[in-house]
Amino acid sequence: MTENSLMLEIRNLHASVAGNEILKGVDLTVRAGEVHALMGPNGSGKSTLAHVLAGRPGYEVTQGTVFYKGKDLLATPPEERARQGVFLAFQYPVEIPGVSNVYFLKNALNAIRKARGEPELDAMDFLKLVKEKAKLVDLDEELTKRPVNEGFSGGEKKRNEIFQMAVLEPSLAILDETDSGLDIDALRIVAAGVNALRSPDRSMLVVTHYQRLLNYIVPDFLHVLVEGRIALSGGKDLALELEERGYTWLEKEPAPVASGANC
């Protein structure tokens, strides 16, 4: 256990989408600097949790609390969460025709800087930053000038998410199946980008369906979400066990509490 400050505390979180309860009492604690992986079968609620944390409309929290840096996250509108340092890398990044990537990102960054009481970046400094961060994820600079994600390949879209994360420098990054649809080369690039952003003040929640990503982004802790609850928590070795045994054995047993879990 580290002495680091609390970044995220989720307590007994229940959430519904269109009247269906998806999250049925999630408990999770993430401290500053930690990387947590969240795995689980399809439909277990991984993406729902990611979206609830980002504040997506239509996701109704029926019970429980979420504190981010000691403040009630659920009472905060999505743009405020972002300004306070929460970032969601989308599983399906949207295309925004007519809005260039850099224009969008400059407005995002300046909204965040403004909220932090920092001066807005001018065009020159911003473009310098874009160059530097695009390199980090090997994103073609031409893509930064094009409309957001329009005509991007699946891999380019995912890299664009990590590129945005690099520019916005969040405190809590939630990566929602950032590995899905990536070939091994793209996966390596994305993972290298993510690893470069690991820091003692930044926490990450890496949501994935496959153990493969965790060979490249090695988590400090791993949790398995089954039917809307964390069924099992452990260290990184748990991923290998899951790879071998799958998830079905967890669905049948009552949730055991594994050693090494931090919550």
Add this chain to the structure above:
Amino acid sequence: MEALAQETGLYRDAFEALEKERLGEPEWLRRLRTDAFARFQEVGFPSARVEAWKYTNTAPIAEKSWSPATGIAARDTVSEPALAPWRIPDAIEMVFVNGKFSKRYSRALPEQGSVHVGNLAHLLAASPEKAEPRLGQLAAGEVSAFGSWNTAFFTDGAYVEIAPGAVVASPIHLLFLTTEEDAFAVSSPRVLVSAGARSQATVVETYIGERDAVALTNAVTEISVGEGAMLEHLKRQEESRSGYHVHAVEVRQERGSVFTQHNLAIGGMLARTDVNTLFAGEGAECTLNGLFVGAGTQHLDNHTRIDHAVPHCSSRELYKGILDGRARGVFHGTILVRAGAQKTDAMQTNKNLLLSREALVDSTPALEILADDVKCKHASTIGQLDANVLFYLRSRGIGPEDARAMLTYAFAADLASRIRIPAIRTGIERLLGLRFAQTATQEVSS
């Protein structure tokens, strides 16, 4: 039937009074007016049974009693600040107040040379023979009662003639202002534009109204684009939100000519614009861009008709509507490819963005193709701001208002970016709620 009875004898007194003042007009013009008035009497204001007026109820205009606008007699001066935001830097600028030309507010009118820009009342008094071949030649026949009403009643307007081969670098700006004082007045400006062979020019018509002006503008513009000429025509309609606006633009294109139009419909309680273009010579091109932006209870109707009468011509049409509140928009676009007009290449697109539940748009593309070797396409869409995209922007720290403004602007960005006059382009950007100084698509170049 009641309405019909009312319409008979409509505005006869006003017409007869005007006729007495016009005894000096040449015979051909008096006949033109008499015929137009007779037609206006005969057909009356269009009812919803008339296909072209199916979606626009003319009753709010028909039920009112309009008197001919009195020019600036009602007030000696117009405040310059009222005009300033609408002026175009470096333009040849004619200003009309309540339908009448105002020399005082006009600027940089060329005295002589390769371009003639003057007011129609003066031209009809001094050298009416110049107007004879232009007036009513394009607008004859198929125009609605409104067009006939204009012909019967117009007293002033603009006459623009560009000599063959002339390249006019400055935009020619015709600015029509309606003031508040002249309530229930109808102004009937007539605009004649003739671009000589191989000439090149830009003509802008701006229609604006003071805040609460309840007035009707019933305008007709006739444009002829000579062989190989390139004419850009920009219409900007930002009348008062209590005002009414009906405008027919008739265009005739000769061989190898290029006509580009931007039609911006933003103001008015009820506004209708008809754009009719005719390819009279082969190898000509026509581009019609349109943007209508309505809110509140505005009704904005845009009808276009592109007549491919001859082979080897191409037309590109893109109209976009953005409607908020309980506003209603209409787009009706006809592309007529006549028998024998082979190798016609026509593309028409209408896209609409509804920002509220009550907003409504009627989109009707209509292709009438009578030739067999042609390429014609049309598409029409109606949608809303994408909730997923809004959330994406918010999840990056951008507030909901800014996110909406950004997406609304982005919807129209391609149309705005095609406008080459910066003063007008920035006006559109402001209108679409973009509080940022630079445009979404252009900032990247630095």
